[in-house]
Amino acid sequence: MKLGYDGDLYILAFDHRGSFQKKMFGIPGTPNPEQRKTISDAKALIFDGFAAAFKEKLPAGAGVLVDEESGGTVPKRTKELGAVLAMPCEKSGQDEFDFDYGDDFGKHIEQLDPNFTKVLVRFNPAGDAAMNERQKVRLRRLGEWLHGKGRRFLFELLVPATKEQLASVGGSEDRYDREVRPQLVVDTIKWFQDAGVDPDVWKIEGLDKRDDCKRVADTARRGGRDDVICVVLGRGASREKVEEWLRVGAGVPGYRGFAIGRTIWWDAVAGVKDGKLDRQAAIKLVADNYKRAITAYRGGA
Numbered sequence: 576m577k578l579g580y581d582g583d584l585y586i587l588a589f590d591h592r593g594s595f596q597k598k599m600f601g602i603p604g605t606p607n608p609e610q611r612k613t614i615s616d617a618k619a620l621i622f623d624g625f626a627a628a629f630k631e632k633l634p635a636g637a638g639v640l641v642d643e644e645s646g647g648t649v650p651k652r653t654k655e656l657g658a659v660l661a662m663p664c665e666k667s668g669q670d671e672f673d674f675d676y677g678d679d680f681g682k683h684i685e686q687l688d689p690n691f692t693k694v695l696v697r698f699n700p701a702g703d704a705a706m707n708e709r710q711k712v713r714l715r716r717l718g719e720w721l722h723g724k725g726r727r728f729l730f731e732l733l734v735p736a737t738k739e740q741l742a743s744v745g746g747s748e749d750r751y752d753r754e755v756r757p758q759l760v761v762d763t764i765k766w767f768q769d770a771g772v773d774p775d776v777w778k779i780e781g782l783d784k785r786d787d788c789k790r791v792a793d794t795a796r797r798g799g800r801d802d803v804i805c806v807v808l809g810r811g812a813s814r815e816k817v818e819e820w821l822r823v824g825a826g827v828p829g830y831r832g833f834a835i836g837r838t839i840w841w842d843a844v845a846g847v848k849d850g851k852l853d854r855q856a857a858i859k860l861v862a863d864n865y866k867r868a869i870t871a872y873r874g875g876a
Contacts, residue, residue, distance in 0.1 A: 576725045579802025580775050580831070583636035585869050586661060586806070587861075588836035589621045590642040590693070593668030599844060615647045620847065620854060621840045622649045624861020629656055633869065636832055640693060642667075643683060650687050661691035661729055661834075664717060672696045672710045674717070681720060691776065692721055693729040700762050701737050707766075714772045722773075730767075730774035731808060731834070734759045756780070757787035764794045777805045778834050781812065781820025785827060792829025807872070809835035814864070818871040825872045833872055839864040 589595075595614065596602040602610050618641065625639055638659025641649045646662075653660040664684070666675045672694060674680040684692055694717065696710060714730075721728045736751045740759075744750035760779060767773075777795050782788050788805075795803045807824045809817045817838045824830040843860040846852030852860070 576722050577802060578722070578773055578775060578800055580727060580804055581802055582831065583634065584659065584776065584804075584806050584832040584834065585634065585637045585872070586640050586659065586832070586834035587621070587625045587638070587839060587865050588640040588809075588834050589618055589840060590640045590646075590661075590663045591836065592642055592644055595645075599841075599848065611645065614645045617844045617847075618645055618649060619647060620844060620857055621861055622652060624840065624843065624858045625658075625865060626652070626656060627858055628862040628865050629658055631866070633866075634873070637869075638690070640691075640834060640836075643687060650689070654688075659691070660689045661693050662687055662689040663693045663695065665694045665696075670697050671706050672713055674713065680717070681724075684721075684726065685724075691727045691729040692717070693731060693778070695731040695733065697733045697735055698763055698767075699734055699737055699740075699759060700766055701740065701759075702735075711767070711770045711772060714767070715770060718772050718774065727775040728773070729776045729778060729834075730772075731778035732760065732763060733780060734763060752780075753783050757782055757784070757790065760791050761794045764791065765797075768798070768800075773800070773803075775803060777803070778808045779805050780808050780810055781817065782823060783820075785823050788824045788827040788830060792827055796829055803829070804831040805829055806831060807833040807835070809833070809838045811837040811841070814838055814867075817868070821868065821872040822874075825874060833868060835868055839868060 596606055629637055639653050640661040642663050650660055664680055666673045676683050718728050734756055740755050741751055744754055779791055792805050795805055807820050840861050843857040847857045
């Protein structure tokens with residue numbers, strides 16, 4: 576299987592699990608059956624917004640990222656639409672990557688048959704060396720398994736600051752994002768590549784400078800990885816900030832779209848929960864926000 580992906584991706588992400596139940600619904604621990612239904616209904620609403628937009632002839636590459644746990648029939652419905660389906664493989668709610676279903680991860684992937692298997696990885700080259708090594712081994716195992724089965728690998732990379740790195744910019748997270756994180760992203764991609772971890776798609780936190788996007792994309796494609804692509808991660812930022820990141824990344828060789836979640840659907844789901852929106856209004860809001868993100872990335876107003 577040739578490494579990479581020859582196409583654009585416009586992914587509406589709602590694979591959030593622990594953070595979704597806690598921050599949106601205030602549900603601690605393991606949800607009971609009624610709470611699980613509440614979560615699944617919310618994800619069905621998000622999908623209905625995507626489906627409404629999809630029926631308006633979106634560009635190729637439109638799709639969703641949804642989890643097995645609370646996605647319900649969304650994976651099946653996504654395939655019926657002919658949209659791209661991505662699904663997570665990581666255990667939710669922990670800093671260290673591990674498989675959600677342990678050694679049975681492959682059975683779940685083959686049963687649900689997504690176009691992309693996604694992992695969320697928190698990694699800093701200056702972080703916990705032992706944890707970095709453990710993550711490397713698991714991620715290399717996953718990548719080798721996926722590519723051995725002719726399946727694509729989507730790697731969502733978060734680079735949290737160490738205490739020393741944050742202190743070096745006076746404790747400012749904004750300065751860390753602008754001045755420190757871009758080089759760490761480059762270094763991290765190289766680290767994983769050299770360790771034998773080779774995603775087809777890198778999902779990258781938004782960058783403020785076009786030159787930084789270019790450096791990241793060039794690194795993702797180094798050493799003959801010519802078809803590997805990057806997509807912009809929204810990180811739950813404001814719509815204005817996310818649209819800025821989209822415009823910065825758009826048109827950079829190697830950047831081919833986005834995978835954005837909360838910025839698109841949070842207000843819609845919260846509106847229904849709080850009784851401020853009816854379901855149809857919420858579906859329309861998701862659809863409109865999603866289409867707006869595509870327009871922003873493709874250079875529209």
